[in-house]
Amino acid sequence: MDERLISADSHVKLTHAQVKDHLPARLHEAYDDAAGAYEQRMSRGTGAANRAGAEQAAKRSDKGIASDNSVFGRAGYWDPAERLKDMDLDGVDAEVLYSEVSAFRYLSDVKDGVAETVQAFNDTLHDFASADPQRLIVSYQIPIHDIELAVAEVDRVAARGAKSLQLPVFPSELGQADYYDDRYDPLFAKIQDTGLPICFHIGLKTTLDDLARRDPTPNKGVMVPMTPLMTGEAFGMLIMGGVLEKFPGLKVVFVEPGVAWVGWWLEVVDDMATRQRYKFPAISELPSTYFRRNINLTFIDEHLGLHRMRDIIGVDNLMWSTDFPHPVTSWPNSRKIVDEQFVGIPADEREKIVCGNAARIWGL
Template identity: 45%
Template structure:
């Protein structure tokens, strides 16, 4: 049996449960912010929705989606040793909409997820959402999370979409410094660019298949922003994981960035973009035989396997079988790095 560590799995979070943790004086502000974010999302979708009920998935019905003890049992059934967990609620999009003190609301999300992972912190590793609307607070929160044993922090992919500066701006420098000092990795999970909702509204396929094929490619912007602005030159110790984009498109894109150095003025760079990518970045995938065939162009140590439990693309509960198929012609040493070793290094899992 192959040792498997999933670098991308998900846990359901009830807003009602979070609300119970929020001070009563902030209940109205909490409700209003959630409603305001829901209205933004509704307007972006233009009335169209994609329900997970459109897929008949056993994983969504498994109690491990919500309960940590059942989650460990679900992992055992799948032959998975450990998971990096992402909250299904993109809370950091709503913190800036809170009219009042958002910090106790942020702490409520963090505390809930910390308790979930506490049932077995060696197997359950949360990627925490840290608000970046106040950098001094964000620095303090990362330091607090580090003391609690946190391994990953999930940041917005496109800060400009929530009215914040892009990541090359110097006001973020204290935050990048604390990530370097603590060794906590930064995650950019697959998400939707606002302009992609125009595709969603026009997509004639029943489950918006055209629309859902686009977000992975949109993460190329985030990769380019980190590299071409020279931010990784200034902070060489950052670890940045791009979660759920797959692999197949990445080698050509990274090669294209290298070619730009021949014709573009990029004063913040001393290395080729591909060298920053290899040094600082990683990508996760579930089932991507084409991408694995390009693994040496990406970098064996820059690839992380995942189950994406319980989403439609999940390999659960057949991950061992799926891995055996994908890695049938790949040397064991490379398989072991991709399926567990790289996650052990980046997240301190075992």
């Protein structure tokens, strides 16, 4: 029990009522309209992939349990005091937390109250963390529709002691330019100055809609494994698009992208830049250089990536997580599962992956 475990990816459930508690009454109706329209898009209006995701989310609500190993019904999902007890039971010292709701998909739609609504949502996250800010590390969501507002919100949450920021993975899905566009320069400059990590939590990508429609399996088993692989697009935009060239001090975390395939991706893009002579005018080093310097990955239980690819990807770039309370979670047996996962891995590398890297990135 002397070993410290830090989960680089766990989840918290917020309610719209909690967010509205931080909003003036005049904005409640506008908030409900924006949130309701988003939920309608998720369930009916944006395609098969998002419908599949909405159906899965509905099954995982606190009204029921998705599968035998799901713990969505535990109070620790939404009650911070109970969460700390669940962490103690699991032997986990600290968790980096992500809201189940990608609120930056609808916060900008709240008429005449976007800034107040963004603040209200993040204040709700802050409330959860306030039970123990050293152990509950919430990732504050930063919408990207209005860069001036985004910069102001980074300043605001940083002043309140924020340790983690979350941005959308794919700006194009929100009708915005990709991250290599100069419009983001003030935001990335501000984040670099704060030293806070940018976290990108993967999710269903709308470009998978057609595949989800064609998938003949009941649970979208053809489409779902493709979801993490889409992260290669986001890697490329940040690296070959020149974002990490311009802002070398950024700390970037990709959450749940899978691990093993990333070793292949790094080999391919470096080969493109050298032997195949692809032109990447926005960067001056090999793509893998920026990856290993700036990008970190979380994983849950992935033997191939951990045992065969960790040296290729970089031991300093990998972080373990419980993914509490999703069905794949290692709770409440994380210490046992970690021991099983790390058989044969040197102790110094294990220490980095289960706690050291996360402690460095989030300043824990």
